[in-house]
Amino acid sequence: MSAVPQRPGAEAIAEKGWLKAHQWLILRRFSQIGILLLFLVGPWFKLWIVKGNLNYSYTLDFLPLADPYLLLQMLVAGQSPERLALIGVAIVLLFYLLVGGRTYCSWVCPVNLVTDLANWLRMRLGLKGGAHLSRSTRYWILGMTLVAAAVSGTIVWEMVNPVSMLHRGLFFGLGMAWAVILAVFLFDLFVMRHGWCGHLCPVGAFYSLIGKLSFTRVKLPQREACNDCMDCFAVCPEQQVIRPALKGIGGTPPVIMEENCTNCGRCIDVCSKDVFAFGSRFGISGK
Amino acid sequence: MACGVGLLGLGLGLYARHATALPPAAIRPPGALPETEFSAACIRCGMCVRDCPYDILHLAKPEEPMSTGTPYFVARQAPCEMCEDIPCIKVCPTGALDHSLTDINKSRMGLAVLIDQETCLNFLGLRCDICYRVCPVIDKAITLEPMSNARTGKHALFIPVVHSSDCTGCGKCEKACPTEIAAIKVLPMYMAKGQLSAHYRLGWVEKEKAGGSLVAPDAEHQYNLPEGMRYEHGGKGLTAEPAAPDAAAPVFPKALQGGRL
Numbered sequence: 001m002s003a004v005p006q007r008p009g010a011e012a013i014a015e016k017g018w019l020k021a022h023q024w025l026i027l028r029r030f031s032q033i034g035i036l037l038l039f040l041v042g043p044w045f046k047l048w049i050v051k052g053n054l055n056y057s058y059t060l061d062f063l064p065l066a067d068p069y070l071l072l073q074m075l076v077a078g079q080s081p082e083r084l085a086l087i088g089v090a091i092v093l094l095f096y097l098l099v100g101g102r103t104y105c106s107w108v109c110p111v112n113l114v115t116d117l118a119n120w121l122r123m124r125l126g127l128k129g130g131a132h133l134s135r136s137t138r139y140w141i142l143g144m145t146l147v148a149a150a151v152s153g154t155i156v157w158e159m160v161n162p163v164s165m166l167h168r169g170l171f172f173g174l175g176m177a178w179a180v181i182l183a184v185f186l187f188d189l190f191v192m193r194h195g196w197c198g199h200l201c202p203v204g205a206f207y208s209l210i211g212k213l214s215f216t217r218v219k220l221p222q223r224e225a226c227n228d229c230m231d232c233f234a235v236c237p238e239q240q241v242i243r244p245a246l247k248g249i250g251g252t253p254p255v256i257m258e259e260n261c262t263n264c265g266r267c268i269d270v271c272s273k274d275v276f277a278f279g280s281r282f283g284i285s286g287k
Numbered sequence: 288m289a290c291g292v293g294l295l296g297l298g299l300g301l302y303a304r305h306a307t308a309l310p311p312a313a314i315r316p317p318g319a320l321p322e323t324e325f326s327a328a329c330i331r332c333g334m335c336v337r338d339c340p341y342d343i344l345h346l347a348k349p350e351e352p353m354s355t356g357t358p359y360f361v362a363r364q365a366p367c368e369m370c371e372d373i374p375c376i377k378v379c380p381t382g383a384l385d386h387s388l389t390d391i392n393k394s395r396m397g398l399a400v401l402i403d404q405e406t407c408l409n410f411l412g413l414r415c416d417i418c419y420r421v422c423p424v425i426d427k428a429i430t431l432e433p434m435s436n437a438r439t440g441k442h443a444l445f446i447p448v449v450h451s452s453d454c455t456g457c458g459k460c461e462k463a464c465p466t467e468i469a470a471i472k473v474l475p476m477y478m479a480k481g482q483l484s485a486h487y488r489l490g491w492v493e494k495e496k497a498g499g500s501l502v503a504p505d506a507e508h509q510y511n512l513p514e515g516m517r518y519e520h521g522g523k524g525l526t527a528e529p530a531a532p533d534a535a536a537p538v539f540p541k542a543l544q545g546g547r548l
């Protein structure tokens with residue numbers, strides 16, 4: 001390896017070509033922007049493919065989708081959904097059980113575009129350090145939002161939730177939501193690396209819980225080939241999830257079972273040795 | 288950390304308390320639950336906004352003083368058009384808009400209040416009547432009550448009176464009011480409506496319920512009237528007794544009958 005620090009993934013680009021070294025990143029951006037466009041062609045061109053927003057949407061007058069975390073808050077606040085919302089929750093739960101809980105975060109959530117941009121800038125500007133906070137803070141916040149909903153009898157979190165504020169705002173009028181999003185961006189850029197998505201967001205924390213049981217996983221079929229270039233660590237938004245599976249610590253099988261993995265696939269992209277690949281949680285050789 | 292999150296929660300709770308007070312100009316869509324329940328049941332999806340054929344609904348932005356993302360309309364800008372099939376309710380994925388409401392005339396989005404008698408044209412003696420005319424529940428939700436015009440001494444005033452028994456709070460009257468600032472406004476029910484103390488009873492209602500006076504049986508009223516006259520209270524009043532078929536028999540007023548004087 002050269003002594004000059006190079007951007008993570010440079011080796012993979014040299015080995016596999018640019019496209020292959022950005023494959024999952026490109027697909028992910030297509031997914032994120034595509035979903036936004038599906039929602040946007042309604043208000044822009046009166047072409048109603050999808051109505052609603054990520055809290056609840058109705059596609060082609062046929063497919064209801066509802067956010068299980070939001071409906072949980074509503075339940076503890078003492079209210080109940082109608083039939084379509086229940087069907088929507090069931091579909092969403094099954095879907096993320098299949099593709100991976102936090103796949104929501106990296107493939108769907110619009111805030112990821114903002115925080116990824118913040119992180120990219122942070123890397124380009126060489127900003128280091130910042131505040132430290134436990135990554136389990138998000139679970140405390142998740143619990144707090146549920147307690148607050150139960151105590152106040154209203155869905156308190158929805159008043160400040162940047163995720164739904166941004167998504168809703170894009171189709172129904174942003175208002176001052178831009179300031180909240182800017183705050184998240186600046187927080188991630190200057191205060192804490194992966195601060196919002198990786199430490200605080202209770203929406204992601206909820207999807208992490210689904211991720212404990214989900215089917216699709218990043219596997220490491222060739223972990224012996226790892227040359228410790230550290231590129232996967234550099235790009236991973238949840239770095240702590242890689243090490244146990246990569247190094248087989250405590251007999252950990254070569255599959256990332258950590259619930260915080262967002263299945264973004266960036267580690268697959270930047271690895272020049274093809275250590276990583278998407279696969280299922282089952283069929284692990286165990287070595 | 289748990290402590291910090293707890294404090295955050297407390298702050299959020301306090302913020303929620305002030306943020307759930309609905310500003311008076313913001314009217315919820317038909318069938319909306321009472322405000323506290325509504326803010327728990329509404330999942331801020333905006334489906335009602337999308338399915339409103341007249342595009343009157345908005346979702347509250349973060350800077351607006353109500354629960355972020357919840358739907359409302361402003362009657363003076365665009366009132367509820369009272370669709371018979373109520374699409375906003377049908378599409379609501381939760382019970383935030385009550386699905387048991389199927390008759391739009393039974394919705395109670397708010398209550399119209401003739402809030403400024405000093406600028407209402409009908410109060411000034413004109414026959415504006417616009418609020419009365421545009422009301423979808425005409426002659427029930429708003430009636431025109433004639434009164435004498437004390438200023439001129441010879442004209443009538445036709446006073447628009449809103450009846451909460453029939454007003455849906457659609458806001459068409461407020462929208463149509465021709466004064467610079469509407470003299471009639473739709474207010475949220477909690478602002479518009481008073482309430483009698485629990486111990487109050489309306490005598491006439493109680494009497495009707497009981498089928499008669501509850502205090503003591505009404506004594507038949509006796510009148511001391513000139514001969515040949517009769518008096519009917521609440522009816523014809525004082526009238527001459529019709530000529531008796533037998534003129535020889537003297538006719539006594541009722542009071543004199545039965546030997547009592």
